[in-house]
Amino acid sequence: MFDSIMKIFGKKEKSGKIAGDRLRVLLVHDRANMSPEIMEKLRDDIIQVISKYMDINKKDMELSFENEDNAVALVANIPVRRMRHS
Amino acid sequence: MSKVIVVTSGKGGVGKTTTSANIGMGLAMRGNSVVLIDTDTGLRNLDLLLGLENRILYDLVDVTEGRVPYRKALVAHKKYEKLLLLPTSQIRDKSAINPAQLMVLCDELRKNYDYVIIDCPAGIEQGFKTAIAAADMAIVVTMPEIAAVRDADKIIGELLRSEKNDIRLIVNRIRPSMVDQGEMMNMEEIQKHLELKCIGQIPDEQSVITAANIGEPVILNQDSYAGKAYANIVGRICGEEIPFLVVPKDGLLKRLKKAFGF
Numbered sequence: 001m002f003d004s005i006m007k008i009f010g011k012k013e014k015s016g017k018i019a020g021d022r023l024r025v026l027l028v029h030d031r032a033n034m035s036p037e038i039m040e041k042l043r044d045d046i047i048q049v050i051s052k053y054m055d056i057n058k059k060d061m062e063l064s065f066e067n068e069d070n071a072v073a074l075v076a077n078i079p080v081r082r083m084r085h086s
Numbered sequence: 087m088s089k090v091i092v093v094t095s096g097k098g099g100v101g102k103t104t105t106s107a108n109i110g111m112g113l114a115m116r117g118n119s120v121v122l123i124d125t126d127t128g129l130r131n132l133d134l135l136l137g138l139e140n141r142i143l144y145d146l147v148d149v150t151e152g153r154v155p156y157r158k159a160l161v162a163h164k165k166y167e168k169l170l171l172l173p174t175s176q177i178r179d180k181s182a183i184n185p186a187q188l189m190v191l192c193d194e195l196r197k198n199y200d201y202v203i204i205d206c207p208a209g210i211e212q213g214f215k216t217a218i219a220a221a222d223m224a225i226v227v228t229m230p231e232i233a234a235v236r237d238a239d240k241i242i243g244e245l246l247r248s249e250k251n252d253i254r255l256i257v258n259r260i261r262p263s264m265v266d267q268g269e270m271m272n273m274e275e276i277q278k279h280l281e282l283k284c285i286g287q288i289p290d291e292q293s294v295i296t297a298a299n300i301g302e303p304v305i306l307n308q309d310s311y312a313g314k315a316y317a318n319i320v321g322r323i324c325g326e327e328i329p330f331l332v333v334p335k336d337g338l339l340k341r342l343k344k345a346f347g348f
Contacts, residue, residue: 014267015269015270
């Protein structure tokens with residue numbers, strides 16, 4: 001928000017800050033790519049927790065990192081078959 | 087208890103060899119016996135920074151392939167005789183030495199010297215794996231530049247996977263005036279990204295280049311900020327608590343001179 005206002009007023013962002021912001025996003029991706037075994041573990045853990053509450057389709061589950069202006073989001077797409085009775 | 091320290095970075099040109107030379111020299115100046123091993127086979131440079139290029143008779147590959155005992159290949163520094171260089175071959179390549187060979191050699195050296203400093207080649211291939219094999223401590227050198235920090239992060243990941251958990255960070259070639267203007271990442275920011283505590287930052291000074299020109303590591307020049315910064319880093323490696331130097335930025339006069347091209 002603040003950034004976009006600054007942009008409207010034509011104030012240029014310092015390159016040191018731009019480098020830092022780019023790095024933050026970059027390193028999340030690098031570290032995720034570097035360790036597929038950790039992604040696999042995370043996936044298993046998520047499945048375990050969610051399965052307590054609902055029946056999910058593990059095969060079609062997708063887990064990925066996505067960029068959302070200046071931040072990184074972990075996006076999980078988990079098809080739900082049915083809810084468990086609580 | 088002797089210590090094996092590897093100096094690494096991932097990216098080339100950030101100052102691994104300069105850092106190895108200065109840390110080795112600094113430890114020797116404190117009275118320690120130090121062996122500096124150049125593992126950048128095929129692209130050796132550590133001998134040049136120490137001014138020892140004309141004294142080399144045998145090299146690391148001669149030692150690992152059993153042609154000479156290691157003592158015959160060690161080159162003593164002219165001024166600080168406790169500093170010894172084990173140069174590598176300029177004609178062979180990284181495949182000439184494997185991790186097991188370097189581990190055997192380092193175990194031998196541990197018996198007789200206080201420190202073994204290993205100058206690692208750039209990259210994450212076999213040369214890197216060989217260089218880190220025997221290390222108790224790793225020093226990661228980076229620069230306030232996006233590519234260098236990214237590569238440092240990758241190297242830190244590789245080190246942790248190899249169970250090298252004692253990792254220290256050095257930020258080289260900082261330009262205080264650019265940091266001040268917000269045009270360069272500062273040490274705190276780099277520490278935060280890499281999740282490692284920094285043991286020193288070296289200003290990007292002419293003194294480092296002139297030191298290389300004459301083959302005398304800048305740590306010998308205690309009038310320079312780079313030399314002082316390296317001396318402090320050596321102290322921190324030895325476990326001393328030393329406050330960080332404040333490097334003065336270019337004054338108004340100097341900036342004006344630069345602006346007008348004097």
